[in-house]
Amino acid sequence: MIKLDAKVPAGKLEEKWTNHKFNMKLVNPANKRKYDVIVVGTGLAGASAAASLGELGYNVKAFTFHDSARRAHSISAQGGINAAKNYQNDGDSVYRLFYDTIKGGDFRAREANVYRLAEVSNNIIDQCVAQGVPFAREYGGLLDNRSFGGALVSRTFYARGQTGQQLLLGAYTAMNRQVKTGKVKLYTRREMLDVVVVDGIAKGIVVRNLITGEIEKYSAHAVILATGGYMNAYFLSTNAMNCNTTAIWRAHKRGAALANPCYTQIHPTCLPVHGENQSKLTLMSESLRNDGRIWVSKLKNDMRKPNDIPEEERDYYLERKYPTYGNLSPRDISSRAAKEAFDDGRGAQGQEAVYLDFKDAINRLGQHVIEERYGNLFEIYETITGDNPYKSPMKIYPAPHYAMGGLWVDYNLQSTIPGLFVAGEANFSDHGANRLGASALMQGLADGYFVIPYTIGNYLAGDKPTLVKTDHPEFNKVQKEVEDMTTKLLSIKGKRTVDDIHKQLGRIMWNKVGMGRNEKGLKEAMVEIKALREEFWKDVNVVGNSKDVNQCLERGARVADYLELGELMALDALTRNESCGGHFREEYQTPEGEALRNDEDYTFVSAWEFKDVGKWELNKEPLEFTSVKLATRSYK
Amino acid sequence: MEHKKINLTLKIWRQHGPKTPGSFVEYKVAVSPDSSFLEMLDDINNDLEKKNLEPIAFESDCREGICGTCGLVINGQPHGPIPRIATCQLHMRNFKEGDTIYIEPFRAKAFPIIKDLMTDRSAMDRIMEAGGFISVNTGSVPDGNAIPIAKEIASEAMDAAACIGCGACVAACKNASAMLFVSAKVSQFALLPQGQPERYQRVEAMVKVMDEYGFGSCSNTYACEAECPKGISVKNIARMNREYFMAKIK
């Protein structure tokens, strides 16, 4: 049993972070250069943390498995980033952003963390503007905003449909500046395969050099994991091909608790699956829902072309069910509604798809306005599907997109392993059971620019960790274990390919741990995943050798981890006997089919402690709400 | 909704390592027109793995045309025959039954081949590290709306900032010149007020490193713009030239 101490500072919600910043210990500026910090991952959270820590004077070692720090999947975020600037004078405030986020997360996030997130959101915008991020502007030259799901104010800042790219490039350039000064040493094409824990404290990492195949060891006073989410457990997701759970999973196996793994976000507006060999799913920005109307036919098995279905036979189901938020209902709700329509036999032309229609918006605003707003998205759609969305509605369907769950962290973003910090999507901290649109970019950058730089200092000044050399027996032991696993993977030489097993895992996850979950399915999933895992270790074929570029080996090791994580996701979903946010248990719903939370018994964070493969112990961090009243989440 | 498969002959560049000589290997495939180009390669790799043969090494990540990881030269054109898309967005419906497709890696002295279709494009990062940034420390910044920026200027800066750093410009240029890539960053910051303080030292530093890595010079053929998946304009190169002269005579 691990002790979960969230270390939430005392005091009023609005004052916690300010007080905490004052109470945290500081490292003498002259001493900062004596501390080494490892940052794994160079996405929004990792790059911003590396840059900020480098600026402060720490010696940063930044790792990415990509060829360049600019490739992380943060780059694919399209829509925007939230901030409580209230530039639109529409009644926004830090408190409202906080409230929307915690409500959007179905009251399953830690209040103090979410408030801090809302509080620093404004600094992020200022920071990014100063870095030269070309945010969209109005004719007067001031920053423009748009609306996103789950909010009634316009607080989303954006750079065309490429906000993630621009923010990541901002953080990347800030980090490059530190690379130039020598404060950040960048290690590319290194995949973290384990964390080294000495006497219970994180002291370094072991990585595989993806070019030479060598297993390398690096030590530091503190380690930050900013390695993103695990949605590729579903095989088909909007995540990039190389997104994986390995870094956080190996840390989990070394003692870091994993929180709320069943909180997965299925994004409502993705392109439908086209065929068996599909490698990933493409997201269409949620911003499309500002002007697009979602509908299906009122009739079952309606195979007519969308333009042949008359207006009165169309069911604009989001507008019908949620008149207040309509097409801008939060992601979990919109996704589930799409699934309901499909399950009801009303999918677009019988497919797993619904229509997203711009006809009314084009009639109202003119095609040029729509083109200006979404031109690039429409082009992407046409490139991929071969259909012109100006002429007939888009077909969309939900797809696995974001992991709200992740490594458990306290208020300081430190995991249950002292010295191991976790930032961005890799941690569980701020989104509860459902993340609102344009909040992932906000959280990644909040963690990296404005939270970790303070809390790391507090750890280094307070705990005074020592540096362990990489020839320490523990480093050698971990290195050996990693090498043994590699050898084992390469020696199985079975009949099934890595992708083949990954796809099978994905189908189990999508069907039984996907948008709708029930006890029977989850139990079956656990059995099936366990069996598949055993099959993997008996019958997979990882081709090639370890002393070379070997993408098959890279994928193989990642799938091995998914096969363990997948079981925990199902177990977590099975244990949580309620529906909340992205976790929808079919047994727990209102008569209208809405999620039915059980605040009495489940207002806690599930932090799973690894005991052995397939064995975990549940630890609970109770969630206390002092400022908000737990309410049924209504978007009607 | 699966369409009828099309039969293709692929000639794919295989090269074991940077020092070993490479050659084309032929693969016959039947592929769905709805499949993407890289999904077709995934399929080939899956078949190779089934036969315990080494899969073709190629890189890709987001498969949405934004991360810049993928990049193949398809029948002599970086990212293939369709303009304004990355390799990962190329779909097989753009090919005809019976086509022969040559697939090569990006070729340039500054982009050494690592394996098969994988190249080392880190020279582009080194250029960026030389000066492709605005020196502001976290926290020490004014309000986001403190400096109004004309919509057209912000939009022009965004046009340049849209570069995904894939290196197709280098691959397309007969001189393997990186000027479009470098000029996109130089332009973005030269246009914005935030970029002014370091405007001239930035362009000098970036061009210096660009030259050190052995990229060729620009001879204004504009192949880079034609092949750029984001349609980055060669006007940026003109701007960089101007910035460079100004930097030198200042």
Added chain:
Amino acid sequence: MGWVWKSLNSSIGKKLVMAITGICLILFLVIHLINNLTLYAGPDLFNTVVKNLDSIKPLIRVVEIILALIFILHIINGVRLWIENKKARPVKYTVNGSSKNTTVFSRTAFITGSIIFIFLVVHLNTFWVSFNLGHPLAESHRYYDILVEAFQSPIYSGLYVVAMLLLGFHLNHGFQSAFQTFGWNHKKYFPLIEKIGTIYAVIMTIGFASIPIYFLFFFGGK
């Protein structure tokens, strides 16, 4: 002045040298063509013009040296760029896609330039040497007849016309290219520059090439 040398040897500097020398040569060609067009007015005007130029020989010599230097700079720098640019891609593509993403004018600039260089040598040998180094007709100021003599040869005239066509290709690329290198590329006026460049190249080609054609086919009666 080390910085000037360094700057001009950077990738952008070398292009600048090409552009500046190119623009000088573009201007020179205009003067050259005007001079040539006097041929259409008959032997007297042309001979007088050349004779007048001959009378200010020292000045002409200085101009010629400057012009020669510009030519040499343009050529040496061009060759150097070509060699360096070849080195930037040591292994060529098996399938060359350049016809799909470039114009024939731009991608052949080095080849057209090289052929024009060969033409230049022949051209100087035919006319400049004859005019200046003791051709009997030149000594009696019958320059016009030297031309007539040369252009009566179908091979020479044919080569001349081909070279002028290639010169047109070279100029069509070079004109707008110089402006691009100077950084004068703007969506409002660059299309105009490109048009002017093309018109200029066409005028130069037709202007220069018309002369051998005229002498070969239409200048029947001596």
